[in-house]
Amino acid sequence: MKDDKLYLIHITECIERIEEYIAGGRGVFMGSSLIQDAVLRNLQTMAESTQRISDSLKTLHPDVPWRDISGFRNILVHDYLGLDLEYIWQTIEHELPSLKCQIKTMLEE
16 A cells, blocks of 8 residues: 555646646647646656556545546557647546545545
């Protein structure tokens, strides 16, 4: 569980960095390749960290879309030329807040 805690902290840090990078809103994100690169890198790193969490912890939290996150990571890593920035933005806006809450809950347990 010690390793799980480190990965959970790392996931939280990645989400918080993404939040910082996109604080200017959708227009700033869409208009800046630098911000896009920073966000995509942190999404990739965050998703990679979720894959390293123990199966036992994942089993205790079936409400977290572990498989979806893993699939998203594969898209980020392997289909980088076909990335849809609108899809990335929607994911950040609609999925990251709940994931952040779920991860923080796990850290508090």
